[in-house]
Amino acid sequence: MKRLVLLVAATALALGAAAQTSRNALDGVLGNILRGQLPVPGAAANPAPAAAAPAVAGDLIGLLMQQGGSIDEAREIEIGRQLAAVLLGSKPLHADAGLQRYVNTLGRWIALQSSRPQLPWAFGVLDDAGFNAFAAPGGFVFVTKGLVDRVTEAELAGILAHEISHVTERHHLAALRTKAQAGAATQLLASQLRSDSAVRQAVQSQLLGLARNLYSSGLDQADEYGADRLGVALATRAGFDPYGLPAVLQQLRTQAPDNPLFSLTLATHPPAQARLEQLEQAMGQRLDAHAGKPAVRIEQRVAAQARR
Numbered sequence: 001m002k003r004l005v006l007l008v009a010a011t012a013l014a015l016g017a018a019a020q021t022s023r024n025a026l027d028g029v030l031g032n033i034l035r036g037q038l039p040v041p042g043a044a045a046n047p048a049p050a051a052a053a054p055a056v057a058g059d060l061i062g063l064l065m066q067q068g069g070s071i072d073e074a075r076e077i078e079i080g081r082q083l084a085a086v087l088l089g090s091k092p093l094h095a096d097a098g099l100q101r102y103v104n105t106l107g108r109w110i111a112l113q114s115s116r117p118q119l120p121w122a123f124g125v126l127d128d129a130g131f132n133a134f135a136a137p138g139g140f141v142f143v144t145k146g147l148v149d150r151v152t153e154a155e156l157a158g159i160l161a162h163e164i165s166h167v168t169e170r171h172h173l174a175a176l177r178t179k180a181q182a183g184a185a186t187q188l189l190a191s192q193l194r195s196d197s198a199v200r201q202a203v204q205s206q207l208l209g210l211a212r213n214l215y216s217s218g219l220d221q222a223d224e225y226g227a228d229r230l231g232v233a234l235a236t237r238a239g240f241d242p243y244g245l246p247a248v249l250q251q252l253r254t255q256a257p258d259n260p261l262f263s264l265t266l267a268t269h270p271p272a273q274a275r276l277e278q279l280e281q282a283m284g285q286r287l288d289a290h291a292g293k294p295a296v297r298i299e300q301r302v303a304a305q306a307r308r
């Protein structure tokens, strides 16, 4: 219990202390995604193989298509950055800077407890009325405004932790490779393209096709169940009520599949009832000691943050 209290206190402290940093981070990281200039973390100390250079960017599709071998972190981040730009290209960020700051701070706090705290985690709220959450390799996570409006803080924490787990387990990266190898992309030879901008354009249009394919068809069911289990553990470790994600699944369970606001989420995930049953089997009552925290509304947090 003592540990839990400490965790909660640490959460509050971190959320407070990180507010300023996160304000800069929002302007910095998300702005950089939009401008396509995300700095590769650790690049200064340990010169990464210039992930943003056009020659390497031209290589990304080839890399995804290659059988076997692993994709290093700098390239994973570069692939994710391009995918994040695709997502932001179809849905812009919501204009509420206070809300963006809060979600970014919350997401970063949770990601710090994950197995890959060193990634350049960036979280954003998309200006969309639907109920959706998306992640891209390397630490990019987006939720829609329609989702944020329908959940409590613990529920949002559960959703972010689910998306963070997809990133730490490299689920999207694996799915992209499978799709690229199945012929959804064609080999791109950077040397055949005349200019850097031609390479960049060709890569972007190929990644756009792969990304559309990925985000409309979803991940493997096993990856979804895995992200649910890891997500609940992660949200709990970060000090939130373990029942946040299950509560969201309860909400999804009662939605009609043809409700346009929920249809993409429902179509790209296993049935909510099956996810709840899997979680119940995995959790049992083991996390009940961490449950029962008072629900916090997101507007409360955003308002409190604005007063600091």
Ligand SMILES: [Zn+2]
Residues within 6 Å of the ligand: 162, 163, 166, 224, 227
């Ligand atoms: Zn998922």
